[in-house]
Amino acid sequence: MSQTFDFIVVGGGSAGAIVAARLSEDANCQVALVEAGKQPPAEEMVPAACSALQLNPDTDWMYTADAGRAGKGLRDGRMMMPRGKMLGGSSGINYMAYVRGHPGDFDAWAEAGAEGWRYDDVLPYFKKSEGLVPNEAITIDDAAHNTNGPLGVSVRAPIIPGAAEFVDAAEAAGIPRGDYNGRERGGADGVVSLFQTTTRDGKRSSTYRAFIQGDAEARANLTIITDAHVQHIVLDDSAEAPRASGVVYTAADGERHTLTAAREVIVSAGTIGSPHLLLLSGIGPKDELAAAGVDCRVDSPHVGKHLKDHVHVALCFPAPGVGISMTEIGLSFGADALRAPDGPLPADPAEDADMSDELVAVKEEADRRFSAWASEGQGMIASSLYDAGAWFSTGLGDHHSHDAQIGFFASGYNRDxxxxxxxxxxxxxxxxxxxxxxxxxxxxxxxxNPVQPHSEGQITLADRQADTPPNIDMNYFGDDHDMPVMIATVRRVLDIAENWPSHRELGAPLFPPFLADKHGHAHGDTPSDALLEDLALHYAWTVYHPTTTCRIGDVVDPQLRVYGTAGLRVADASVMPNVVSGNTNAAAMMIGEKAAEMIAREHGVRLNQFVGA
Incomplete structure (x- = not known):
């Protein structure tokens, strides 16, 4: 197939789906959205099913990464690095926390050269997307929010008591309640709240569900091509610089096809996928490209560099009456989730007639819970169980922002x-x-969760084949600044746990026995800094927030145009000059909104609404 479009968007994820949807609002504008994955499966809609979408080749790229100094306790020493592979991308597999970042994050971007990316510049784009459902359980800065946008944002229903108790405990430990997405996210004391989540009526609101499904995907001028793995960007020679004129992709049947872009190619393949595609296309560090056997078309030394991510250390607390058991969670997924071999109900529903009265009651309760979620958005599975968060400053640096976040997860999960x-x-x-x-x-x-890491990793080519995953080197704790911040953040976790409401106190945190023995730690003792450092080096996990591999000022200009190449932009989390101080999905969606308007203004495309200056 060879077709010509005005714009080709590579990647239908958190930013790309928005770019394609917004540009196709102009019926005279022909847009192609090219996605390596497929339509999201039904379980993508269930907030509590997010972990089931990982390690599934239909929905996850299933990358692993070199963890640097971390990862000592992980299998093969490799860090998991889930990335969404479907329409909606990582907004379809994430834990749905809607966190924009501290206003100072964006002001710092602008002060470092990202003109047009101050907080006051980007706030209209956050608001443009948002369809917030206000809730009495959270504080809202009304002027910072919008209730009419396509993206569902809400608080889970019903509120899990343990999440409300976390907020109480953090407040007792000196962190005030507030709107962490407000225009002022608090001073050094920080802010705590139940999470605002990307859900509507208890269902996930990914960028596919919010921006593509329904009206947009029915537009005659929007061509959505799924199961299409882009191999490289076509670069034509010109007098001044190479020009992106299209892309080559491989379809599910193995056939190769070329799409032509009359105006621009917009790469929105994510923090791993976007630099990988640029490198495969000959845009990157000259020597590295030569080593991988790729002809260098544009020597761009920063492509794939400056990779940043958040890692957190999970402290597990025995919490009778507070934690949610896997039995309770499983029951809420309905009877089919409880069938053999993993559950108590018969594998064959035809055998239900022979069940005991006890199992009949289990089935009826499971179906009642699932029906309540399906019809009313109510119940245990209406969130990922990652339901509350706190942000504050450790005082160890990065005074433009909060450098620490603490999240509450209502379950300890299971062996699997x-x-x-x-x-x-x-x-x-x-x-x-x-x-x-x-x-x-x-x-x-x-x-x-320290949220202003100084350590930087990189994405490099493993070889010149697009089907070969790139090398992902995270370099966690590579900068000596990061470990003291992690230890200070863990100590604040312990402080919050000590301030848990007295009617239902938490038990002492659980440390791996081999680490406790190594550091002479007895259960219930105050842990030493050395133990906490060892815990982080063994069991810090990614929070799935990679950014900055095509950052503004190094790889792209403030208009997101790739330096040294005409007709090519990058629009996703990879362009962030620095990682925001919180979960990154909201900022990635904002980048999609802002990119769409910048492109539209430059090319005279008529959007339904322009919100930028």
Whole structure:
């Protein structure tokens, strides 16, 4: 197939789906959206099913990464690096926390040269997307929000008591309640709140669901091509610089096709995929390209460099009456989720007539819960169970922003998730894995998450084949600044746990026995800095927030145009000059909105609404 479009958008994820949807608002503008994955499966809509979308080749690129100094306790020493592979991208597999970042993050971008990216510049684009459902349980800065945008943003229903108790405990520990997405996210004292999540009526609101599904995908001028793995960008020689004139992709049947762009190619393949595609196309560090056997078309030394990500350390606390057991979670997914071999119900529904009265009651309750979620958006599965967060400054630097975040997760999960998604041997991590991760165990995790890391990693080519994943080197804790911030954040977690409401206190945190023995730690003692550092080096996990591999000022200009190449932009989290101080999906969507307007203004495309100056 060879077709010509005005614009080709590579990647239908958090930013790319928005770029394609907005540009195609002009019926005279022909847009192609090229996505390596497929339509999202039905389970993508279920917030609590997000972990099931990882390690699934239909929905996840299933990357792993070199963890640098971290990862000592992970399988093969490799960090998991889930990336969404479907329409909606990582907005379809993430834990749905809608966190924009601190206003100072964006002001710092602009002060470093990213003209037009100050907080006051980007706020209109956050608001343009947002369709917030206000809730009495959270504080809202009305002027910073919008209730009419396509992206569902809401608080889970019903609120899990443990999440509300986390907010109470953080407030008792000195972190005031507030709107963490407001125009002022607090001073050094920070802010705590239940999470605003990208959900509507208890269902996930990915960028596919919010921007593409329905009206946009029915437009005659928007061509959506799925199962299409882009091999490289076509670069034509011109008098001044190479020009991006299209892309070559491989379809599911293995056939290669070329698409031509009359105006621009917009790469929105994500922090890993976008630099990988530029490198495959000959845009990158000259010597590295030569080593991989790729002809250098544009010597751009920063492509794939400056990779940043958030890592957190999960402290597990026995929490009777607070934590949500896997039995409760499983029951809420409905009867089909409880069938053999993993559940108590018969594998064949035809055998239900022979069930005991006890199992009949289990089935009826499971179906009642699932029906309540499906019809009303209510119930245990209406969120990822990552339901509250706190932000503050450790005082160790980065005074333009909050450098620390703490998240509340209402369950300790089970063996399979620890071994699979988290790459941890639970038998090594827990003193009594049956007790700590049993189906009826009630455990919570408080996640210590420094959010202004100084360490930088990189994305490089493993070889010249597009089907070969790139090398992903995270270099966690490579900069000496980061470990003291992690230890300070963990200590704040312990402080919050100590301030838990007295009617339902948490147990002492659980440390892996081999690390406790190494550092002479007895259960219930105050952990030493050395133990906390060792814990982080063994069991810090990615928060799935890679950014900055095509950053503004090095790879792209403030209009997101690729230096040295005409007709080519990058629009996704890779262009961030620095990672924001919080979950990154909201900022990635903002980048999609802002990019669409910049492109539209430059090319005279008529959008339904322009919000930028």
């Amino acid at each position: 998730l620890w071994a699979g998604c988290m790459r941890v041997d639970p038998e090594q991590y827990f003193d009594d894995v049956g007790k700590r991760l049993g189906d009826d165990a009630e455990t919570v995790m408080l996640l210590a």
